[in-house]
Amino acid sequence: MALSMYELTVPVFVRGLKVLSALLKKAEAHVEQHGSVPDALISARLADDMLPLSAQVQRASDTSKMSVERLSGVAAPKFEDNETSFDQLQERIANTIAYLESVTAAQLDGNEDRAINLNFGGFPAFTGQSYLLTFALPNFFFHVTTAHDILRNQGVAIGKRDYLGYV
Known part of the structure; x- marks a missing residue:
């Protein structure tokens, strides 16, 4: 049985965003338990030239919703990338879901051959399937993974099981 474009997008992105939401809940609990400043964790980075936690959440949101928009033609909501609190990041995730x-x-199935052209980065033209499998999914999971790693690096008690979402 072949997997459909829908099965490879919406459930995968929703699951990843729910994992990201659970990670943020653990981060917020960590801040409360340790009396830390939430802003310090939300603005934490793995390296100086990498985006902070807030931007990792924003990029995971953008990648999932814009991928589905490009593949389905259904307009995605626009967000301002101005979240500065755990509540605002959770709201963004909820709105994306x-x-x-x-x-x-x-609206998604049958778009494997749809032409996808990105207006940034100098990427070649994609088919819907090649875009999803070689750009959209890897990019989405890069940002979810980086958010996980920032939190782990900042001392939040999370691990692989939290990332996999089977906790």
Whole structure:
């Protein structure tokens, strides 16, 4: 049985965003338990030339919603990238999930050969399938993984099971 474009997008992105939400809840609990400043964790980076935690969440959100928009033609909501609190990051994740879950299988399936052209980065033209498998999914998981790693690096008690979402 072949996997559909819907099965490879919406459920995968929603699951990853729910994992990211759970990671942020653990980060918020860590801040409360240790009396830390939330801003310090939300602005933490793995390296000076990398984006902070807040931007990792924003990029995971953007990658998932814009990928589904490009593949389905259903307009995604626009967000300002101005989240500075755990509550705001959670709201962004929830709004992204709501959009993703509003897109139906009928709107995504059959778009494997759809032409996808990105207007940044000098990437070649993609088909829907090549875009999803070689750009969208790897990019999404890069940002979820980086958010996990920032939190882990900052002392939040999370591990591989938290990333996999089976906790």
